[in-house]
Amino acid sequence: MSNSGHAPVLLAEAMEALALKPGGTYIDATFGGGGYSREMLGRADCQVIAFDRDPDAIARGAALSESAKGKFTLQQARFGDLAAPDLVDGVVFDLGVSSFQLDEGHRGFSFQADADLDMRMEKEGLSAADAVNRLSETALADLIYHYGEDDESRRIARAIVQARAAAPITRTLHFAKLVEDSVGGRKGARTHPATKTFQALRMLVNDELGELARGLSAAERVLKPGGRLVVVSFHSLEDRMVKQFITARADANGRGSRFMPDLPPERAPSFTLERRRATAPSDDETLVNPRARSASLRWAVRTDAPAWDDLDPPELAPKAEAEWQKLN
Ligand SMILES: C[S@@+](CC[C@H](N)C(=O)[O-])C[C@H]1O[C@@H](n2cnc3c(N)ncnc32)[C@H](O)[C@@H]1O
Known part of the structure; x- marks a missing residue:
């Protein structure tokens, strides 16, 4: 990718998974170069609330904030803290770094x-x-x-x-x-x-894995019944976490718990899965955008059950994390 911009990865697939509808409200948790936000606004007469933690991404979004006034808001925040005034119809995460961050x-x-x-x-x-x-x-x-x-x-x-x-x-x-x-x-x-x-x-x-854990739980809390959670990840640690998050929450009263009919209501499935396998980019996409090579998309549909307890961030590298905490 040249330094002329960021080519959104799995864009069509992410939009399809979001099942955008007119009048809907969607969160773009990772604005980046704005590719997903722009596509959402172009495809449906909807509201988009976007976040990015990088101040440069926020500055880059100023033009869209102006041209899509009333339909689009962008704020500098971590998606681990994401919240919305009302429940939303979809939350999309496109994880990792943007080509802007890499190329600058x-x-x-x-x-x-x-x-x-x-x-x-x-x-x-x-x-x-x-x-x-x-x-x-x-x-x-x-x-x-x-x-x-x-x-x-x-x-x-x-x-x-x-x-x-x-x-x-x-x-x-x-x-x-x-x-x-x-x-x-x-x-x-x-x-x-x-x-x-x-x-x-x-x-x-x-703290990318900690952010992802908090972000997934935050998304679970802000999605309305029928709302879509869509996540594009770029390495196996992230993809595994997303997979475990949605399958655990979808399987609660299904395969995982058929021997436990008396599950407490808070463990009722908070998501359903229409597709268990991840979606990978097409050969055509990876040919023109090598950054897409390792991408993987998963999505799930929110039920009306209460959100589960917050996901604990995995402690994958405890020695490093403990020393890092002390330095911070
Ligand atoms: C792959 S890019 C997103 C590209 C975007 N979908 C597009 O089409 O232009 C990822 C973006 O997520 C942002 N990001 C990463 N972790 C974040 C977090 N915890 N909270 C908010 N933004 C985050 C990065 O700063 C980066 O701009």
Whole structure:
């Protein structure tokens, strides 16, 4: 993707899953470049309430806020805190980072451009450089193994600690090279050897899994009966969480609980699933937009049962998360 914009991934599929209707109200939890919001407003005479945690995305949405006045609102907020004045007909999440964030080299999300090792979506708080320079070797290995799903985590963590003993690690390219050298290059690999380590850092710095857990529960609370929850995710940890969230809530009185007829009412299914399998992008889409390669869409329909207790964020990398909490 060039730096000319963000090509929305699985756009038609997400709109179909939302089943937009005139007069409906929809939440775009991840405005980004506004591709989903614009499409919703174009397809149906509806209201869209959009969120993004990145101030640059909010600035980018000013033109749409003006042209779609009365139909569209955009606010800087984390989707973990999303709320709406009335129940809504659909909530869509398009997770991860936008091409704007990746292509604007100075944000430090990418190893394609030299920049401060930053990665903060909100431009506030501790950065990726803080994680790299201040977490212990054990915590770094834990992080890269569990969030990055990288088997070379220990070797990478050791190289980081050795390098920072000489001087703090502050730049993306230096860091990417350090990771690459520590694993000996990985010749023939389709992705850069630092890809997973960058992903792990980004997830930690922005508490992405915690946000997703809170966001899914918030969506469950704001959806009206018949409302649609639609989630596009980009890596297996997110997709697994979404899958577990909706299948647990859809199976409560179905397959999962047929031996427990006396379930308390709060465990009645809060979603139904019309399609259990995830939707992947077409070959045509991945050809023109390689960022779509790892995308996966899941959706579910809200029932009239009460929302379940909030989903607990998974503690996948407890050593890293505990040290990070102390630094924060
Ligand atoms: C993949 S982009 C969305 C692209 C958008 N659907 C489009 O078509 O242009 C993801 C966006 O979600 C935002 N984001 C990620 N986590 C968030 C969170 N917890 N709360 C709010 N926004 C978040 C990012 O800042 C980024 O702008």
